Amino acid sequence: MKHTLAVLVENKPGVMARTSGLFSRRGFNIDSLSVGVTNDPDMSRMTIVVNGDDRVLDQVRKQLNKLINVIKIVDLPSNNSVERELVLIKVTVGVDTRSEIMQITDTFRAKIVDVGKDTLTIEVTGDEGKINAIIQLMDHFGIKEIARTGKTALIRGEK
Amino acid sequence: MTKMTGAKAMVESLQKEDVKVIFGYPGGVLLPLYDELFDADIRHILVRHEQGAAHAADGYARATGRVGVCLATSGPGATNLVTGIANAYMDSIPIVAITGQVATHMIGNDAFQEADITGISTPITKHNYLVTDGQNLPKYVKEAFHLALSGRPGPVLIDIPTDVFKNEEDFHFPKKASLEGYKPTVKGHPLQIKKAAELIKNSERTVIFAGGGIITSNAHEELKRFAETINAPVTTTLMGKGAFPETHPLSLGMVGMHGTRYANYAVCDTDLLIAVGVRFDDRVTGKISDFAPDAKIIHIDIDPAEIGKTIRVDIPIVGNAKNILGELLEVLVKLNNKKWNDQIEKWKKEYPLAYEKKGIKPQFVIEQIYDACPDAIISTDVGQCQMWAAQYFKYTKPRTLITSGGLGTMGFGLPAAIGAKVGCPEKTVFDIAGDGGFMMNCQELATAVENDIPVKVAILNNGFLGMVRQWQELFYNKRYSxxxxxxxxxxVKLAKAFGAVGIRVTKANEVRSAIEEAMEVDETVVIDIKVEGEENVFPMVPPGASIRDMIG
Structure with a gap:
């Protein structure tokens, strides 16, 4: 089962390595990991998607908590969180496919952020379902390159 | 505020942490620090290999309960500490390892004697620091000592570039370490304690299973009162030896692969296992589904990550063992399960630890050492000598068995003995070594002799890497590869070459006199004892089997 963990860490060199190293060392599976500084410049927030049963997740949380640079861990409930990912997709275009791709881009409320002679680069944000759907569609036209940020998420409401 | 160099600040900080002794080895990037140490009021013991420094700091910490400190230069000096740091990590021993690093502007350039020791040591330290700004040095030292000793103890490494030692900064040593992400739970949850007490009252075949956590938290007095109050037998792990007096009628000795039969049977038949300061290591549990299969389990540990890591637990209590046992004692009344205790007595009579007396048996040597100096601190190497030292010496006080439990590091015994003797100069320190392990760090005889640290070494010399040979005999058709x-x-000559006393023993009737002779002289002594070559450690649980199914 997939779980999304929000991990508040000190914004210091080496913290990323300590965290990701822990996962490989203990045999935990990471699906994605994204990180960025928070409104407090001394703190960073990591969003980690892990795959495993309850026992594995329990160990992940406890072992992460043992890292001195980890301040707080929250298990984000999938039914009560805003979850987003950003993807850049570079698609091959020809005269005959250009308008169809632009239509799909519109439908997905995505943006065209770069235009080349034979390519379009599309920026799309959304949850996992939306991202996978547009990638599948664009695959028909030929994806040249793709860059995903990995999931980032916040709990809904005031909490 | 006074300005001082990083080297001076380091020495000042160590003194503020009340460091009395450092085990170290100099090198290029450490020159500024060693210059300060030259006339500092800290005893520096020059080892002969950095691994010896780490093990000596570890042995010092185990014997005294204080933080052990070791010091090594950059690159190979630092990497030579690695085994010793990993050893301390596996057994939760508080040491602070200080390493020199190449100058800040050279880091990452593959400079001479550069190694990324913070990267290398991350998986084997509780925490580590690379000091890039000298202003942080005193703060990091304060934090390192706090982290090493508090909560679940462990090694902390501080890596310091050589320019940081030379630069002058304002010296400010904080009174308290403040670490937002580090708040170990020390007090047990009252509700869990209440539940545990209820369960204890309603159980008939309770076994207490005690580990190194008792020794770490100085809970041996509480453990004794606890066991006597609920009248339950106590078995320990290897790390828990000394947590409960093995001369006590309630003692079951050690449980696990080379535990006593009666301890293993008791754990198999118990209906309530009270695990205190243990981590259910595979050498203890054997086949996990057959470990205490019908029992409810109460698990008391300071590290929440140990709860439920390998075994299901019914009542977890996170906290310091001393506090929690104390709190349990307040609510418990005297219990008596005569039927269970009679059963235990029966097993003890039926299946005592025994060996055939023929030639010089290693077990006999250990018994003789126990008879000659029951109050000694014993350190060991790893393998057969370690298991015999665990089985046949009766530990009655905490911090008297110093052994590499988790990592199983051959070569640990001699440097650890040196560390223990430095910490407890009034005690006899006996290293029970094998001829294999002794050779791995025998250079430290020079350290012992030259620094007047008179440790005693008994080499159980069987001409084999005994434990591996035993497995080859039992599981690989006696192919002694x-x-x-x-x-x-x-x-004997080797001992003399280092300036130590060497004694050779080839007959059983010379064993005792050799031990006594070793204790009489105030010098480092090596006794080379030619023991039976193919003696096995029994009883034994084959790997992966249930601990009920013992052979030998």
Missing amino acids: HTCLKSKTDF
């Missing part, structure tokens, strides 16, 4: 040392090494 590369375990026969066929050694022509003369350990």
Whole structure:
């Protein structure tokens, strides 16, 4: 089962390595990991998607908590969180496919952020379902390159 | 505020942490620090290999309960500490390892004697620091000592570039370490304690299973009162030896692969296992589904990550063992389960630890050492000598068995003995070594002799890497692949070459007099004892089997 963990860490060199190293060392599976500084410049927030049963997740949380640079861990409930990912997709275009791709881009409320002679680069944000759907569609036209940020998420409401 | 160099700040900080002794080895990037140490009021013990420094700091910490400190230069000096740091990590021993690093502007350039020791040591330290700004040095030292000793103890490494030692900064040593992400739980949850007490009252075949956590938290008095109050037998792990007096009628000795039969049977038949300061290591549990299969389990530990890591637990209590046992004692009344205790007595009579008395048996040597100096601190190497030292010496006080439990580091015994003797100079320190392990760090005889640290070494010399040979005998058709040392090494001459006393023992009736002779002289002594070559450690649980199914 997939779980999304929000991990508040000190914004210091080496913290990323300590965290990701822990996962490989203990045999935990990471699906994605994204990180960025928070409104407090001394703190960073990591969003980690892990795959495993309850026992594995329990160990992940406890072992992460043992890292001195980890301040707080929250298990984000999938039914009560805003979850987003950003993807850049570079698609091959020809005269005959250009308008169809632009239509799909519109439908997905995505943006065209770069235009080349034979390519379009599309920026799309959304949850996992939306991202996978547009990638599948664009695959028909030929994806040249793709860059995903990995999931980032916040709990809904005031909490 | 006073300005001082990083080297001076380091020495000042160590003194503020009340460091009395450092085990170290100098090198290029450490020159500024060693210059300060030259006339500092800290005893520096020059080892002969950095691994010896780490193990000596570890042995010092185990014997005294204080933080052990070791010091090594950058690159190879630092990497030579690695085994010793990993050893301390596996057994939760508080040491602070200080390493020199190449100058800040050279880091990452593959400079001479550069190694990324913070990267290398991350998986084997509780925490580590690379000091890039000298202003942080005193703060990091304060934090390192706090982290090493508090909560679940462990090694902390501080890596310091050589320019940081030379630069002058304002010296400010904080009174308290403040770490937002580090708040170990020390007090047990009252509700869990209440539930545990209820369960204890309603159980009939309770076994207490005690580990190194008792020794770490100085909970041995509480453990004794607890066991006597609920009248339950106590078995310990290897790390828990000394947590409960093995001369006590409630003692079951050690449980696990080479535990006593009666301890293993008791754990198999118990209906309530009270696990205190243990981590259910595979050498203890054997086949996990057959470990205490019908029992409810109460698990008391300071590290929440140990709860439920390998075994299901019914009542977890996170906190310091001393506090929690104390709190349990307040709510418990005297219990008596005569039927269970009679059963235990029956097992004890039926299945005592025993060996055939023929030639010089290693077990006999250990019994003789126990008879001659029951109050000694024992350190060991790893393998057969370690297991016999665990089985046949009766530990009655905490911090008297110093052994590499988790990592199983051969070569640990001698440097650890040196560390223990430095910490407890009034005690006899006996290293029970094998001829294999002794050779791995025998250079430290020079350290012992030259620094007047008179440790005693008994080499159980069987000419084999005994434990591996035993497995080859039992599981690999006696094909002794590369375990026969066929050694022509003369350990008596070797001892003398280092300036120590060497004694050779070839007959059973010389064992006792050799031990007594070793204790009489105030010098480092090596006794080379030619023991039976193919003696096995029994009883034994084959790997992966249930601990009920013991052989031998």
